[in-house]
Amino acid sequence: MRSAIILAGGQSRRFQDGSGQWVDKALAVLSGKPLLVHVIECVKPVVDEIIICVNETSRGEHYLKILKDYSITDVKTCVDMRFSRVQGPFVAIATGLKKAISEYCMVLPCDTPFIKPSVIDYLLRLVEDADICVPTHPNGNIESLMFSCNREKAARNAETLCLLGRSKPVDIIRASSKIKFVSTISELKKLDPDFRSFININFRSDIINLPTRAPEEGPIIRSIDLRLTQPSARELESLGKIAKEYEDEDYLDIADPLLEITSAIEEKNIYFWAGVLWETEGNIFRRLASLDSKLDIKKEYYVKSKVAFEKAAENFASEAEIYRREQIKFLFECANEDKVWCLNKRDEVTVNQSYLL
Numbered sequence: 001m002r003s004a005i006i007l008a009g010g011q012s013r014r015f016q017d018g019s020g021q022w023v024d025k026a027l028a029v030l031s032g033k034p035l036l037v038h039v040i041e042c043v044k045p046v047v048d049e050i051i052i053c054v055n056e057t058s059r060g061e062h063y064l065k066i067l068k069d070y071s072i073t074d075v076k077t078c079v080d081m082r083f084s085r086v087q088g089p090f091v092a093i094a095t096g097l098k099k100a101i102s103e104y105c106m107v108l109p110c111d112t113p114f115i116k117p118s119v120i121d122y123l124l125r126l127v128e129d130a131d132i133c134v135p136t137h138p139n140g141n142i143e144s145l146m147f148s149c150n151r152e153k154a155a156r157n158a159e160t161l162c163l164l165g166r167s168k169p170v171d172i173i174r175a176s177s178k179i180k181f182v183s184t185i186s187e188l189k190k191l192d193p194d195f196r197s198f199i200n201i202n203f204r205s206d207i208i209n210l211p212t213r214a215p216e217e218g219p220i221i222r223s224i225d226l227r228l229t230q231p232s233a234r235e236l237e238s239l240g241k242i243a244k245e246y247e248d249e250d251y252l253d254i255a256d257p258l259l260e261i262t263s264a265i266e267e268k269n270i271y272f273w274a275g276v277l278w279e280t281e282g283n284i285f286r287r288l289a290s291l292d293s294k295l296d297i298k299k300e301y302y303v304k305s306k307v308a309f310e311k312a313a314e315n316f317a318s319e320a321e322i323y324r325r326e327q328i329k330f331l332f333e334c335a336n337e338d339k340v341w342c343l344n345k346r347d348e349v350t351v352n353q354s355y356l357l
Contacts, residue, residue: 002049005051009056010025012025015202028207036066042120051076053095056079078099081098088167090162103151132148137215138185144173164277175273177229183223195214230270266278266311271315275315284305286345289301306353320332
């Protein structure tokens, strides 16, 4: 079976006109129909299940009522799960994947009214031999909110990452093992010569003056199959349990088990996961240092936090190098941003530590 997961729970800030009257972009009318209806009609011929992800129950109920006016009744809605540190599209993706019952899923936003059914079908067929398939443009940019994936693997990774406080949807790609970067030029252009599938309605003016989408030139002229080492099933199960305790702020209970599994993953050069887990370790010890009143213990926690952030930065740097070699510009930039963030946190911890001397 196949499922389509449509993201429709955002605030659509760029779509607002400043008048103070909020407009739901999913219901903005284009050629006589709401954008959401356009997207549903595009995915319906090639999937068995359609799920609309929303941030509030009332919003989902309103959508279902509107959709009935267009004779659309065989769709489901799901309300974003609640995480203490994360909200937004990544939570919606995690929720939709958990709700879906199919083996393979297509994730896409509600503001892509021209996506071709043939493109969706193609991506869903490709993912039968991969963990995740993402359209990739010649300049190394990717469609981070439009991809097909193996539901079980992606759902597990997405929920664990949300529990750990990771908020970027692109992390679901970085966490995967078998990634196919599908060339928009050499493969998808055959199905969509004008690249209309990748047109997003971002601004109110786009409804009247439709934007065009032509990929910028760049070095990626064919698809790339990337194989990365993944934590074992047992390690991923342990990570899921640790992530839930981290969400509950049981820091003392998880610090040592987390360190053990992080070290094991780092030894296997699983750079993204090692970076995330060292970053989590750094956050834990920084928080413990702020809570403890004993000077010696505070100093120890600060030292551990600083070391953890340094190791996180090293792993993100190694991950960035992989994407630099493959010329996947967007993921290189994401990994590099994480590296810089961790180095900045290390420096903040160093400053806090100096006040104790």
